Amino acid sequence: MDYSYILKTSKVLPEKLAEFGFEEKNGSYFCRKNILNGDFYSIIELKGNFLTAKVFESGSDERYVLFDVENANGSFVGEIRNQVRKIIELFRSQCCKTSDTKKKYMDFIQNKFGCKGDNPWSDTPENTVFRCKNKKWFALIIKIKFSRLGLSGDEEVFAVNLKANPKIIPEITDKITVFPAWHMNKKYWITVLLTEAADWEKLCALTEQSFELVNSKK
Structure with a gap:
């Protein structure tokens, strides 16, 4: 899922990325965060002006595709999106300089x-x-x-x-x-x-x- 809109209002502070858990690979930064008590995890990718998140099942490492389906509804997928959104907001507060000018x-x-x-x-x-x-x-x-x-x-x-x-x-x-x-x-x-x-x-x-x-x- 695309969260790049965060970068339209925020300036990333590179020195904060490692503290949050990001690692650099081939010009991109990746961070893994557990969700739903570790039953799932999200991979956050930061590359240039793009910020995206993918969700995987911990047991199989298979991608949870419903997370990316815009019209997919239900309490379960809703809770996954909510937890990923909280991670993104935490990223913004800890790794970005955010204010309007x-x-x-x-x-x-x-x-x-x-x-x-x-x-x-x-x-x-x-x-x-x-x-x-x-x-x-x-x-x-x-x-x-x-x-x-x-x-x-x-x-x-x-x-x-x-x-x-x-x-x-x-x-x-x-x-x-x-x-x-x-x-x-x-x-x-x-x-x-x-x-x-x-x-x-x-x-x-x-x-x-x-x-x-x-x-x-x-």
């Missing part, structure tokens, strides 16, 4: 461009718009579910919509922290996650470009 980003915009954000929508007060002097916005901070960006999971995350040069959008949308814009024209706008996983310098540079593109319009 919304406040840091808002401070950057205010200091760099001398403008304060406004909240034009009463039903989504967490969404913040930053405007140029021409009253057009160059940055829209939103709270969005991963699924809206084509990722697995319903976890919510802060992100920002920025205007970009259409010629470079295909190059910069890596679908890891930079995506085709949500709810805006994908030809001219992008969505960038405001998380520890995002490249801060790149985020700032993209924001400056957005400001210049919007501010140049009369």
Whole structure:
């Protein structure tokens, strides 16, 4: 099962992996954790931007395939998924630096461009718009579910919509922290996650470009 969404909001601390039980092999990190009192075990694999888990029966080492079947229901498979999820959450808390960078980003915009954000929508007060002097916005901070960006999971995350040069959008949308814009024209706008996983310098540079593109319009 794919848990890579964890890495969209968290930055892995390599020095913590061995403490958690990971071992490196051929460029990947593997960790074995017992579940259901040792009757089953899960193999967690971390490779680049991917984090996955597989479940096996301890007695036979055969893979428990129902764990990966999305529509498989029942209390037993549900408990297995619950225990694996707890392991993944423990991994995030012990091996990752996790926080959103919304406040840091808002401070950057205010200091760099001398403008304060406004909240034009009463039903989504967490969404913040930053405007140029021409009253057009160059940055829209939103709270969005991963699924809206084509990722697995319903976890919510802060992100920002920025205007970009259409010629470079295909190059910069890596679908890891930079995506085709949500709810805006994908030809001219992008969505960038405001998380520890995002490249801060790149985020700032993209924001400056957005400001210049919007501010140049009369």
